Amino acid sequence: MTAANAEVHRHLGNWQDWVHHTLILTGPEGCGKSTMAAAFETESGGLCLDDASEHEDTELFHLWNRANSEHKPLLLLSSKLVSEWGINLPDLKSRLAASLHLEIGPPDQAMINGLFQKYFAMRGLTISEDALRYLEKRMVRSYAMVRQLAQKMDALAIESKKPVNLAIAKSALVFLDDDQKVDI
Structure with a gap:
């Protein structure tokens, strides 16, 4: 809560x-x-x-x-x-x-962080604090964006065989930003 x-x-x-x-x-x-x-x-x-x-x-x-x-x-x-x-x-x-x-309105930062942590904990992973801080200042605050970013970071971490860190967060955000620009 x-x-x-x-x-x-x-x-x-x-x-x-x-x-x-x-x-x-x-x-x-x-x-x-x-x-x-x-x-x-x-x-x-x-x-x-x-x-x-x-x-x-x-x-x-x-x-x-x-x-x-x-x-x-x-x-x-x-x-x-x-x-x-x-x-x-x-x-x-x-x-x-x-x-x-x-x-229920848009998520606050504590909710976003908790949702990311819950998503990755269910997969036996963690998300780094620097990745959370990076996303905090740059992502759209919505439940849908949390889900999309978590799924993309998960896929990128599996693909690169690396933990969910700052580099993964940056890549996921760039990917989603580029993807959304195509849809406009």
Whole structure:
């Protein structure tokens, strides 16, 4: 947890205080919604629905009613804001509008560093502190960029048979910058 998602963690831990016992959590892919939801389910015994925006109105409505009848908190996850879900059922629309909404914003530096470290630890690797400091000043701060850079640095480290160091970080960033310039 960092300042980037502290408010979300605070609300997930205080699910008893949610308006209508429902929280709608939105944020970009890779920001940790599913990881937080798994912990929430374990701790609260509540119900979760990932990619809620992709489900039919009737399915969402029935899940809402089930959560209320069982007196369980309901956590709905989406990469889209509720206004983009295309809800047509008036009762569901009003219930969602009255629910607590939280959006996970862009990652702060502590989150970015933690995500890089987690990515490489899962592969039995580490990323050097000088590589993290270099990227800190030059990369776009987004969850997608963290994922792209981590994958590229991983591939470059395997290819060169070297650890994830400053040279690997520089090469990955240049590669991605050049790749993005081609797409423009």
